[in-house]
Amino acid sequence: MRRKAAALRPPPTSEEQLARMRAHVRASCEDRPGIYRMHAADGEVVYVGKSKRVRTRLLSYFRCAYPEEKGARILREAVRIDWEYVPSEFAALLLELQLIKRYRPRFNVAMKRDARHFAFIKITRGPAPKLVVVRGASDDSAVYYGPFHGAQRVSESVRELNDVLGLRDCTLDRRMHFADQQELFQLTPRTPGCIRFEVRKCLGPCVGGCTERQYAERLALARAFLDGADDGPIEALRREMEASSERLEFERAAALRDKLRRLEDLKEQFLRFRFGVETLSFRYTVPGHDGDDRVYLIRRGRVRAAFPAPRTAAERAAIDRASAEVFGRAERETAQVPTHEIDELLLISSWFRRFPEELERTVPASEGTLGRIYIIPERNAPAERIA
Numbered sequence: 498m499r500r501k502a503a504a505l506r507p508p509p510t511s512e513e514q515l516a517r518m519r520a521h522v523r524a525s526c527e528d529r530p531g532i533y534r535m536h537a538a539d540g541e542v543v544y545v546g547k548s549k550r551v552r553t554r555l556l557s558y559f560r561c562a563y564p565e566e567k568g569a570r571i572l573r574e575a576v577r578i579d580w581e582y583v584p585s586e587f588a589a590l591l592l593e594l595q596l597i598k599r600y601r602p603r604f605n606v607a608m609k610r611d612a613r614h615f616a617f618i619k620i621t622r623g624p625a626p627k628l629v630v631v632r633g634a635s636d637d638s639a640v641y642y643g644p645f646h647g648a649q650r651v652s653e654s655v656r657e658l659n660d661v662l663g664l665r666d667c668t669l670d671r672r673m674h675f676a677d678q679q680e681l682f683q684l685t686p687r688t689p690g691c692i693r694f695e696v697r698k699c700l701g702p703c704v705g706g707c708t709e710r711q712y713a714e715r716l717a718l719a720r721a722f723l724d725g726a727d728d729g730p731i732e733a734l735r736r737e738m739e740a741s742s743e744r745l746e747f748e749r750a751a752a753l754r755d756k757l758r759r760l761e762d763l764k765e766q767f768l769r770f771r772f773g774v775e776t777l778s779f780r781y782t783v784p785g786h787d788g789d790d791r792v793y794l795i796r797r798g799r800v801r802a803a804f805p806a807p808r809t810a811a812e813r814a815a816i817d818r819a820s821a822e823v824f825g826r827a828e829r830e831t832a833q834v835p836t837h838e839i840d841e842l843l844l845i846s847s848w849f850r851r852f853p854e855e856l857e858r859t860v861p862a863s864e865g866t867l868g869r870i871y872i873i874p875e876r877n878a879p880a881e882r883i884a
């Protein structure tokens with residue numbers, strides 16, 4: 498079990514051990530970008546961190562004045578520190594993310610702001626899948642759309658989408674009985690489902706109100722809407738609203754107008770999200786410590802390949818080939834992001850939000866093969882910019 502009961506944890510690190518760890522950092526650690534790991538007595542990695550200056554950061558842990566400070570709490574449980582150098586702060590962030598995913602250190606899990614803080618629309622599995630709004634995206638086998646801010650607003654929009662398409666939203670884990678399974682289950686088609694079935698907001702897959710295929714078609718419409726490929730649900734509501742208006746049913750028309758707005762709001766959020774993701778596609782050259790520059794091929798907010806900045810024509814050609822492969826591959830524009838890539842997408846978008854000037858070092862994938870990639874003729878010599 499990953500989470501240990503406090504009672505089973507080893508006693509706090511002794512002052513002697515802390516002094517040994519501090520001496521080790523002072524004697525061996527360099528002030529350059531890197532990641533560090535704090536290990537407990539039983540080998541558990543309790544914390545992973547990163548810094549532009551690892552030595553300075555690590556020594557700051559030993560200066561914590563109050564026992565409740567984060568650094569002091571981590572040190573109380575750590576008996577060993579190790580570190581790894583990387584070329585830049587950007588590289589350190591990427592490696593830190595990988596290590597946190599690998600070790601799930603309890604101090605990181607408690608403190609880190611990650612995908613769990615965002616809302617996602619999840620498509621559940623099993624017969625009659627449904628759309629639900631969840632915090633975080635942890636189920637690798639499920640389909641997620643997002644991340645989004647404002648779970649409440651997204652939930653309201655998803656409710657409208659479910660109503661328009663007749664998708665189920667019940668929390669009950671009840672067995673589904675499709676109409677084409679009637680003989681099998683000896684059900685009458687009108688066995689009461691719930692009020693949503695009675696008011697025609699749900700196709701009623703639990704009570705034989707639709708066939709499995711009919712339900713799957715509606716779900717496909719929902720996915721097409723979330724992918725931005727089909728406006729059917731919005732058009733259906735608009736037609737209904739206009740018809741109500743023509744019949745002088747103004748109250749109903751007003752209610753439909755509000756529903757329409759919520760769906761349009763969802764569509765708008767998806768458009769903004771897709772646009773945001775698509776703009777995070779470029780080659781990014783990052784100056785590194787001691788001339789160790791790197792070129793990252795980033796597509797749709799995820800690092801697809803990384804190379805040392807080229808020093809020879811052969812190395813440049815290798816990056817060009819990789820670029821053609823990464824950016825030339827057909828990929829659908831969608832707000833659906835693979836679960837295991839969501840944290841990286843959040844990390845990269847937050848990096849360029851915090852440091853917009855870094856966009857100056859990027860070259861759109863559509864530009865010439867070399868763009869603004871730098872060649873470094875030899876270590877420590879000034880970089881020569883190509884193009």
Ligand code: SF4
Nearest residue numbers: 667690691694699703
């Ligand atoms: S009709 Fe059945 S499947 Fe639909 S929401 Fe109600 S209980 Fe769920």
